[in-house]
Amino acid sequence: MTIRPISYAVLRGQVIESDLIEFGGRGGDISFLAPDPAKIVDRIPLASPRLMEDLYTLSFEDILDYLAELGTKLELKDNPYLQEALEYSYATAPTTKPIMDSFFHDMPFMFDKERIRGMVDFNIGIDHLEGWVEKAINGSKVGIRAYGARTLHIVAGNGPVLGALTVLRGAVTRGDTIVKVPSNDPFTTGAIARTMVDMAPDHPLTKHLAVAYWRGGDEAVENRIYQPHNIEKICAWGGFASVKHVTKYIQPGIELISLDPKRSASIVGGEALDSPALMQEAASRIACDFAVGNQTACAAARMVYVLCGTDDDGVERLKELGRLAYEAMLKLPEVLTTKPKRYDPSLKSQVDTLRYSPDFYTVIGGEQGEGAVIVSHTADRVDFWEFLADRTVNLIPVDTLDEVLDVIDAYTQTVGIFPESLREVVRHKGALHGGQRFVALGYAFNGPGLVGPQDGIEPMRRIVKWIISEEPLPGRVPFWEATAEQIKVVA
């Protein structure tokens, strides 16, 4: 008998496991059960914004205490919910077992108090969450404060940390958080929420979390929930189609925070090819940026532009760099990267096609679906650059930096840079073109982590509501006593 796993709905302190109906997983390789969304839809949103009040009985330190305690309970070895979720997630996740194991193993670290404190202070400012930050401006005392919002999060499934991150962000901002879990990660967030229910069923933070699965595009469900009287914001991760789909529910009263599909690219200076040692270093750095997490994250590099020139000599050295990068990828530990679970067949066909244009492309590896390095011989990225995935990177020779900047656009997230001497010019000009995050090559995934600002979209600053309070300072002349010349309404 096959056991069909359950994607539990956890609604405001209650675990729902009744009225289960079946859903097919992505790719049709696993199906799971979840409570019939039609039966629970009315319990998903918060009944009234009045009910946010209880979150303001908590201090920021109280919230940190709660999260830190939750962190200790998310130790995989002690938590049967997470163990079960991990076991089932092997089948649904886009990545492989070693990578998933390491994600789950690392989860408690995300709940470390000091990490969270740093994340909140950098992104929002704790004082803005704890009270009014006031300043005298033009004869008035103006206060600004970050209030929690009722936010629906449509979470992507390319990494199981995203559910945990959403729970964290909701809690520290005193938000009311609805998580619509994705079909390729339908178990993890529910397991975290169940742990919260066991730990503190009546705690306001437990009560302000609703986790459920429904099929994206299920209009009967979405039309009920996605209404201005239920939610104030929608924070949507994901691909072009899913974000585009959500836009139809946007109306006055609902704000969309769109974590658009993003891609990342890197820039390597020509001097990186000058010595065998530098070339080896550049290759190892490149491998870390494109292969980690099997290239499922938007921060993973898809293209690497190398300022080695497009003459024969430059291209020959680039091929050597490509071979080294390919070998470096194979040497990375399996907690970081493995042979992809399934190499996209249409990508394989496109990569293979290039093998028949040896004048223009060199393809290194990729025969066994393990990932490949494609070396362009001209300054062209491959035609299918938007679909590079499963540890497939394109190295492109260029003569000038300007050619690289031309391909940085509004869809660019992370730009890796090597050597550092390029940083000033790349990050300045790159920012004008649309690049959002500039990192040292090789450190795309080895920085402050997801507790950092993520990228230029600033989701944390945007899931809160910024509220303004104004009081006249002494000496401010009221309109009813003012002369006509004293009145400057607009200024």
Add this chain to the structure above:
Amino acid sequence: MATIAPSHDTAIEREALGWMSDPYGHFDYNNTRIHTLPREEVEAVQLAAMNLRLAERRQQVQVLAKLADTQGITSLASLDDMAPLLMPHDIYKSYPVSLLAKQKFAQINSWLSRLTRHDISGVDVSDCDSIDSWLTRLRDETPLDVGASSGSSGTCSFYPKSKLDYRLSMTGMRVQLAQKFGQAPQPGDLDDKIHAIIPLYRDGHASMGAFGKYSCEVFAKGDPAYWHYAFDFKLSSDLMWLAARLRAAKARGDASQVDVPASLLARRDEWEQAQKDMPNQQLAFVNRMISELQGQRVFVMSTSNLLYAAARRGLEEGLSGVFAPNSVFMGGGGAKGVPLPDDLEEVICKFFNTDRMISAYGMTEMNSFSVQCDHDRYHVLPWVTVFLLDLDSGQPLPRHGKQTGRAAFFDMTADSCWGGLITGDLITIDWDHPCECGRSSVGIEKKINRVSEIQGGDDKISCAATPAAQAEAMDFLTGLEG
């Protein structure tokens, strides 16, 4: 991969050679015979032809040689053994697009030469400064008439087909459209000059431009008085490519990054004039049809949306046509991704006074068009082997039951290129269901999608999108300084 050499059956091989070299002649141009061959016989001949073609073409087409060598395939024991040798359509655009921008046609030429059996190495293209001039040079000096098409990602694909390929294609159109299925061909069906009404362009390297010329040869028997096109100018492939790049740049958020070579700018006035004349030319075309061709046997062939445009224009002017009862009205083709008006068939049928508009399924990369029968299936010519490939694995789906998959074809009549092609289309075939129309040939169901539409996003500027793309490119060009 282990392969077993098939046993040689000389009778079947002889048959295969006949189909390969002169398919329509081999069946006396009899459409009913062509579409009523027993399935087993067809498949046996197809397999023999595949082996003959493989042996021959691997000596001639470099990319095929490399593909077959890599796979270790020397002969095929079953139709499905062909699957690894089918080429993805992307291969026809697998050159770096910067070579086009820099007008390095000699380099693109040498890339192209690996994809055709015809030797084009002796052609000097070093002075070509545009796609149009390069492809015209090839057309003038070699057997090729390269088919160009543009994609919205800013690329341009080049399928090095030959003039013979185009002629075969058009002959197939005439054979399949002129005859009534179930009856022997009438003498006029084969030999008469027939008025070809083609609401397309006079010339061009995209199918929309090339189609007309070859219709003139095959339908009008070369008599220009029998060839009626709507737009009296050459559809420019440079303009199409510019349109493709503009769309790609717009999607990226910065259309100012599109460089326009001087050679293109120089032709701006000429194109602008042509574009400006289009409405008048279209009206003149409609008028000419009505006044000159009333009561005549006509073959009207175009994409549905251009046919619609002409018909609507006619109705707006209070005109409609009455043609001989054995006339044919064919639309369709390439409408994928472009919304068609709801009253499409109504307007076309009303203007042309016909109760049925038929359509055909085909593509630049294939000689053989599949014409729709009265039961809405596109029937595939017997010299074309259809494969339905699993979207995930790329493996052929069983040739029985009702199957939906990525369409792939092997066309044994391909003269210039390797005839094995994997398309971007998703099609359905019910292998076990004999079509009610009486044809025994394979029938493709009416509903055809682009695979990429299913998977989100499409890259092709289809034939139907051609006029709009041209207009966009012209708007951009006329907005440039200089």
